[in-house]
Amino acid sequence: MLAKVGGELSLASSIHDLARHLNISIGTVSRALNGRADVNADTRQRVLEAAKKLNYSPNQSGRSLRQGATRxxxxxxxxxxxxxxxxxxxxxxxxxxxxxxxxxxxxxxxxxxxxxxxxxxxxxxxxxxxxxxxxxxxxxxxxxxxxxxxxxxxxxxxxxxxxxxxxxxxxxxxxxDFERAGDEAVDRLVARGHRRIAAIRPSHDLNFGYLFLDGYRKALERHGIEVDPGLIADGFINEAGGYQVTADVMLSKDRPTAIIFNNDAMALGGCKALAEMGIRPGHDIAVIVIVDTPLCRYFSPALTAFRPSxxxxxxxxxxxxxxxxxxxxxxxxxxxxxxxxxxxxxxxxxx
Amino acid sequence: MLAKVGGELSLASSIHDLARHLNISIGTVSRALNGRADVNADTRQRVLEAAKKLNYSPNQSGRSLRQGATRxxxxxxxxxxxxxxxxxxxxxxxxxxxxxxxxxxxxxxxxxxxxxxxxxxxxxxxxxxxxxxxxxxxxxxxxxxxxxxxxxxxxxxxxxxxxxxxxxxxxxxxxxDFERAGDEAVDRLVARGHRRIAAIRPSHDLNFGYLFLDGYRKALERHGIEVDPGLIADGFINEAGGYQVTADVMLSKDRPTAIIFNNDAMALGGCKALAEMGIRPGHDIAVIVIVDTPLCRYFSPALTAFRPSxxxxxxxxxxxxxxxxxxxxxxxxxxxxxxxxxxxxxxxxxx
DNA sequence: TGTGTTCTCGTAAACGTTTACGGAAAAACG
DNA sequence: CGTTTTTCCGTAAACGTTTACGAGAACACA
The missing domain is CATH 3.40.50.2300 (Response regulator)
Structure with missing residues (x-):
């Protein structure tokens, strides 16, 4: 289906054009352009000038083919x-x-x-x-x-x-360092008096979900809080997933007083679920998000989050x-x- | 600096390998792979099988060079x-x-x-x-x-x-259609009783800023409202720019009762300026954003906006x-x- | 002057494709 | 069986580079 494209470019000059124009061989032109040692100083000069004048730049396909690298x-x-x-x-x-x-x-x-x-x-x-x-x-x-x-x-x-x-x-x-972020999030929440802290993360086998959970568990243990499997939940990594799984967690008989979300989209969905239940983040429940995005910042209430550089x-x-x-x-x-x-x-x- | 990269790939078989393996010429192999007519049905079959077996796929640099197209x-x-x-x-x-x-x-x-x-x-x-x-x-x-x-x-x-x-x-x-969006935004605001409507758009010569303004002007004229140059302002296309220019507009002696922002980031910055002045979008002033993003949706109050597909x-x-x-x-x-x-x-x- | 070095450059092959061309074999036709 | 057509395939050139090799010229040195 495809034939030549853009072949009529006036600026498409090759190394052969340069060589012909200067009356030297293409080998020398190439060596001059690539800064090799075995080329006379003023032929190099002439080659560089001609390259600028004829608006030469190397064809990447040709170069890739020869070098075995595409750059x-x-x-x-x-x-x-x-x-x-x-x-x-x-x-x-x-x-x-x-x-x-x-x-x-x-x-x-x-x-x-x-x-x-x-x-x-x-x-x-x-x-x-x-x-x-x-x-x-x-x-x-x-x-x-x-x-x-x-x-x-x-x-x-x-x-x-x-x-x-x-x-x-x-x-x-x-x-x-998701592990440390999970750890610090728990630390912060415990310091503020929370003991029932939920962890909500994506399913899909995404590795950071595991790392986050490791940190979460480690911090709970350090504080002598037993890990409650009912407070750990996986969901689809988008808003709907966060909504769903948050609703589930909040309907359990022994509700958490804080939630750590491992993903911003899930946090947003979760906050929607909370809002519908009349639960206000920052007042009735504490919410922390592990990876900050602009959405966390502009959401109301603005979400406390861990930010990468x-x-x-x-x-x-x-x-x-x-x-x-x-x-x-x-x-x-x-x-x-x-x-x-x-x-x-x-x-x-x-x- | 760069020499061969990835040259040791075991899966890097060429058309020559196929030809040698099948004891036919590379020309025939190429024609068979490219579905040309002049190749026998079962040699084509054999070529395709060998290609699968040897895990052949064409080197894009070679192909590009020959065809003059990179695909x-x-x-x-x-x-x-x-x-x-x-x-x-x-x-x-x-x-x-x-x-x-x-x-x-x-x-x-x-x-x-x-x-x-x-x-x-x-x-x-x-x-x-x-x-x-x-x-x-x-x-x-x-x-x-x-x-x-x-x-x-x-x-x-x-x-x-x-x-x-x-x-x-x-x-x-x-x-x-920024023009129509600007027009409709004004329409909507006028229908709600506004007559002093500001337009805030990016500088930088970005074309949609002009289009938006055309629609804005046209709608005002249609409604018999005189265009007030003091209500049209350009700013840097980010939050800081929106903050700055909104503050300026609101400090003028005859404040607008509505603002149309031509960019979401500028709208966010503008709302910050409004908040600092104690002016609440949706209550004390009307705000419409021309291109919707998730930020508009999650902002508080959620921003009315025009959304593209x-x-x-x-x-x-x-x-x-x-x-x-x-x-x-x-x-x-x-x-x-x-x-x-x-x-x-x-x-x-x-x- | 003869020999060995150093500079500088041209020649040609190679990278992996595609494709124009021609030719041999097979098929079709009389 | 002779001629023409069709089918199929091999040969070789070409795309634009880079680079190994060798050779001529200039130079140094004895």
């Missing part, structure tokens, strides 16, 4: 299903940081989107197998993640935003990824780095 | 400056629709991000000149947009989300773009389509 990194962005109208604002600042650091290394960032419903595996395979990118960055890691299994089995370079139990220690990862995280993960790839890393060779970053509590009106 | 479309995503913590949720559903339709044509979507502050021109040139994509999609169109000038001068295929005065009728565009718009713009490219379009040849879609009023509590 682009793929980020797999997966919209959540049921996330009807608007997507996750979470990723934009992260991507901003990621892209900025990659640009320092002259690498392009390419965001690959999947259909909202289906899982990413197919799209990921496509990127890898057709060699559209040199490495990929994964997000929304699951506890057992077949994308990670696939990539490490294939020996394809990648890094993850979020940890997983899959793949061992073979890839760099950067995660938020997304843009620096994006920058850092780019560095970690690059350091793990032999062809990019310095003489020391590849290094696998894993980091877990703290969150900052933003105290507002809901607890 | 990918670039979307230029530009985070607004000062948009500190979280970015625009606006684009995710739009991109979801765009990607879905492109996938139907076996095209990849590649989102190219720029630095938050600087303008996109440089990054755009890079994509075009290194021929990383076959076409691009632009957003945040300005009234005079040098990206559009550049692309149409270069003869590079593109489409825009939003109109512009640049480039003439040479490219497809899909826009929201972003995902269908993404799908439609993909179709329009493809129809405009000779190599993609059907036998009728290229067609330039321009569409303007209506918004839906979501009445909430602020007016």
């Amino acid at each position: 682009s990194i793929a980020f797999m962005l997966q919209p959540h299903p049921g996330d009807q109208q608007y997507g996750e604002p979470f990723f934009i600042p992260f991507l901003t940081g990621l892209q900025a650091r990659l640009a320092d290394y002259d690498l392009d960032l390419m965001v690959v989107m999947g259909e909202p419903g289906q899982y990413q595996q197919e799209r990921l395979r496509r990127v890898v197998e057709t060699r559209r990118a040199d490495a990929v960055v994964l997000a929304n890691t699951r506890r057992e993640d077949d994308r990670i299994d696939y990539l490490s089995k294939a020996g394809f370079p990648f890094a993850t935003l979020g940890r997983s139990q899959s793949g061992g220690d073979t890839y760099p990862s950067l995660d938020i 997304l843009e620096p995280m994006g920058q850092r993960l780019a560095e970690m990824l690059l350091a793990s790839i032999p062809a990019f890393a310095g003489p020391e060779g590849p290094r696998i780095i894993r980091e877990v970053w703290p969150l900052e509590l933003v105290a507002r009106d809901s607890d | 990918s479309i670039a979307f230029m995503l530009q985070p607004h400056p000062g948009d500190q913590q979280y970015g625009e949720p606006f684009f995710i559903p739009f991109l979801t629709g765009l990607q879905a339709r492109l996938a139907d044509y076996d095209l990849d979507l590649m989102v190219v991000m720029g630095e938050p502050g600087q303008y996109q021109q440089e990054r755009l040139r890079r994509v075009v000149e290194t021929r990383r994509a076959d076409a691009v999609v632009l957003a945040n169109t300005r009234r005079e947009d040098d990206r559009i000038d550049y692309l149409s001068k270069a003869g590079f295929p593109f489409a825009t989300l939003g109109r512009s005065q640049s480039g003439g009728d040479t490219y497809p565009s899909l826009d929201i 972003l995902e269908p718009m993404g799908q439609r713009l993909a179709e329009m773009l493809l129809a405009s490219i000779p190599a993609f379009a059907g036998p009728e040849g290229p067609r330039i389509i321009r569409e303007v879609w209506p918004l839906e009023l979501v009445a909430r509590d602020s007016d």
Whole structure:
């Protein structure tokens, strides 16, 4: 179906055009442009001038083919299903940081989107197998993640935003300290007199749900509070899921006096359920959200939440990824780095 | 700096491997895979089986080089400056629709991000000149947009989300009917008894700001209300800008009784200014926002707003773009389509 | 002057595809 | 059986790069 596209560009000059124009060989032109040593100083000068004059820039397909590298990194962005109208604002600042650091290394960032419903595996395979990118960055890691299994089995370079139990220690990862956030949230609530604290998290095997719960449990134990399974609930990771599961928890015979939500969308749905029951966050119940978004801030009452520093995280993960790839890393060779970053509590009106 | 990356992939089999394995020529293999007519039915069968067995998939760089087309479309995503913590949720559903339709044509979507502050021109040139994509999609169109000038001068295929005065009728565009939304907003407010209605919009030469104002003016005239320049104000397109300009307008001697904000972030900042002055939207003043986001919905009071249907718009713009490219379009040849879609009023509590 | 080094450049192959062309074999037709 | 058409496949060039190799010229040194 597709033939030549954009072939009529007047600005599409090749290395051959430069060579012909200067009456030298294409080899010399290429060496001059790539800054190799074995080219005379003033032929290099002439080549660079001609390149500017003829508006030359290298064809990336040709270069990729020859070098076996595309100089682009793929980020797999997966919209959540049921996330009807608007997507996750979470990723934009992260991507901003990621892209900025990659640009320092002259690498392009390419965001690959999947259909909202289906899982990413197919799209990921496509990127890898057709060699559209040199490495990929994964997000929304699951506890057992077949994308990670696939990539490490294939020996394809990648890094993850979020940890997983899959793949061992073979890839760099950067995660938020959900465990500590869960712990601190409980700490804060206990200090304010709460003993019946509910934990609401997404199902789907998303790994941060487990980490959060670990911290929650650990803090309860430290305070000598028995963990009540009836206060721990999973739901679909969107507003409807949060509504549903919150309603369930609040209808149990022994209600919690505080809820920690592991996701902002679920918190919003939960608050809707609370409102319908006449229960006011900040007055009748305490609410804390683990990952802050603008919605938490503008909601009424404004929700107390733990906030990550997304843009620096994006920058850092780019560095970690690059350091793990032999062809990019310095003489020391590849290094696998894993980091877990703290969150900052933003105290507002809901607890 | 970069050498071979991922070259050790066990799954990287080429068309030569297939040919050797089957003892036929690479030409035949290629023809079989591409479904050409001049290949025997069972050699095609054997090729397809071998391709599956050896896990073959074509190297995109090789294919792109030969065909002069990359089979990918670039979307230029530009985070607004000062948009500190979280970015625009606006684009995710739009991109979801765009990607879905492109996938139907076996095209990849590649989102190219720029630095938050600087303008996109440089990054755009890079994509075009290194021929990383076959076409691009632009957003945040300005009234005079040098990206559009550049692309149409270069003869590079593109489409825009939003109109512009640049480039003439040479490219497809899909826009929201800001004019009508501004008109309807005034209508609604006048029907509720307002006569002093302020219009607050972004500066930056963003085109939708002009369109909105046209509708606003037209509706006022229709109702026989004189346009008061003191009620029209421009500000930086973020919360701080909205705060600033709203405070200014409210400090004028003859205050408005209603405000139409042309941007959600500015509306949020404006409401903060109002709150500090003890003015309550929905009681002491009416507030309407032109483009709805989840923030409008969760804000307190929930903001009345006009909502676009972003995902269908993404799908439609993909179709329009493809129809405009000779190599993609059907036998009728290229067609330039321009569409303007209506918004839906979501009445909430602020007016 | 002869020999060895250093600079500089051209030649050609290679990366993985697709495709125009031609030719051999098979089929169709008289 | 001879001729023409059809079917099928191999050959080779081409897309735009990079780079290993070698060779000529200039230079240094004895």
